[in-house]
Amino acid sequence: MATESATILVVDDEPLNVDLLEQELGAAGYRTVTATSGEAALGAATKEQPDLILLDVMLGGIDGYETCRRLKAAEATRGIPVVFLTALSDTFEKVRAFGAGAVDYVTKPFEPEELLARVGTHIALRREIEAHRRTRAAVNVLVDDLRGAIVGASPPVRRLLEQVAQVAPTGSTVLIQGETGTGKELVARAIHEQSARRDRALVKVNCAALPRELVESELFGHERGAFTGATQQRRGRFELADGGTLFLDEVGELPIEAQAKLLRVLQEREFERVGGSRTLRTDVRVIAATNRALSARVDGGSFRSDLFYRLNVFPIGVPPLRERRDDIPLLVRHFATRAARKLGRTLTGISPAFMAEATAYDWPGNVRELENLVERAMILSGGGRLDTAGLLATAQATESAAAPVPADGTLEELERAHIERVLERTQWMIEGERGAARILGLNASTLRGRMRKLGIRRTN
Secondary structure (H helix, E strand, O other), rough: OOOOOOOEEEEOOOOHHHHHHHHHHHOOOOEEEEEEEHHHHHHHHHHHHOOOEEEEEEOOOHHHHHHHOOOOHOOOOOOOOOOEEOEEEOOOHHHHHHHOOOOEEEEEOOOOOHHHHHHHHHHHHEEEHHHHOOOOHHHHHHHHHHHHHOOOOOOOHHHHHHHHHHHHHHOOOOEEEOOOOOOOHHHHHHHHHHOOOOOOEEEEEEEEHOOOOHHHHHHOEEEEOOOOOOOOOOOOOOHHHOOOEEEEHHHOOOOOOHHHHHHHHHHOOOOOOOOOEEEEEOOOEEEEEEEEOOOHHHOOOOHHHHHHHOOOOEEEEOOOOOOOHHHHHHHEEEHHHHHEEEEEEEOEEEHHHHHHHHHHHOOHHHHHHHHHHHHHHHHHHOEEEEOOOOHHHHHHHHHHHHHOOOOOOOOHHHHHHHHOOOOOOOOOOOOOOHHHHHHHHOOOHHHHHHHHOOOOOOOO
């Protein structure tokens, strides 16, 4: 974790302790501010707004517990994590620390490595939470997109939003199923934003993008020295999402060994970090998504049946665009307005020919493909009117000329054919505004992983 710009408030009335902490924290790249009393700490915290406070328990005047309680009672300092420094190691004192609002404690005399690991962990967690809060406006826009851009007269979308409204307040596990580009992440965000966890983090994990050997570390964290390169303790996504929601995108790509651990967390709400022996508990709502038929993967032995049933508590199907054509005109206007704003133009109109072609097209890449093509059309139009007759017909002809779709092929064969068609359309360009990854709604690394797994290679 980058420590530059991270500020630590050190509160201790022993000059030797302060000097030692300043040396260790400074060497690790942190900026330090000091206070020698609880009263001074309250003022310094309000003025400096540090990223974390290291607070001694035994202080002259108000002690550390009361200082912490006052910090947590004030709006300006409530969100700053407090880690107690204490020579008291009995359980009662630890309970008092957490009761006062602390997130952790370090027992004196402390090991510098342990102290720095805990400081780094809590600063990273706070930054994740604050980043979530700062983007609440953006999240609300995404939810508005869900309600405005795809809501229309189509019955499939009305059913979708009814399901979201039903399950969001319950806290139950949700499995979102749908083709690539249909907006599964938007559905997950809508569920989170309408739930009681809306003020906590929504943490996203793309399971297909995780290297197989690091999946468990990413999900559950690891202890220092757990494997080569593990130079410090790291919290996993389940810890970062504690109290909030964890979105497991492309959950069907999880390796079988990680599925057992995921099942345990869902059932018992507990886990151990990689290389650790201490059992940790977590309060996380899991929303999973897949563009593959998990039941077929269960039959094929690549996905655990017990995990499938545990994830499938409340299944939601996101309809492909071809099944809700009545919404296409609304989506075209929405994306055209956004593309015009992005390009510094004013949308003056959309030609009937363009709208007719858009409504007739099957959109194998779904909403993501429509969004990208509308932006491309706006660029080619050169003005504020979306009038590029023939653009969709050209795209459709290119689609038809690419790898044929097996009439009765397996899901894997269908996926391979679709990816190959999109790659042909983009002349095998994976990244960038006009790359295949964006059209398919995937990260570039995810697309490359799917290509390797499906044996897709350019032959010319």
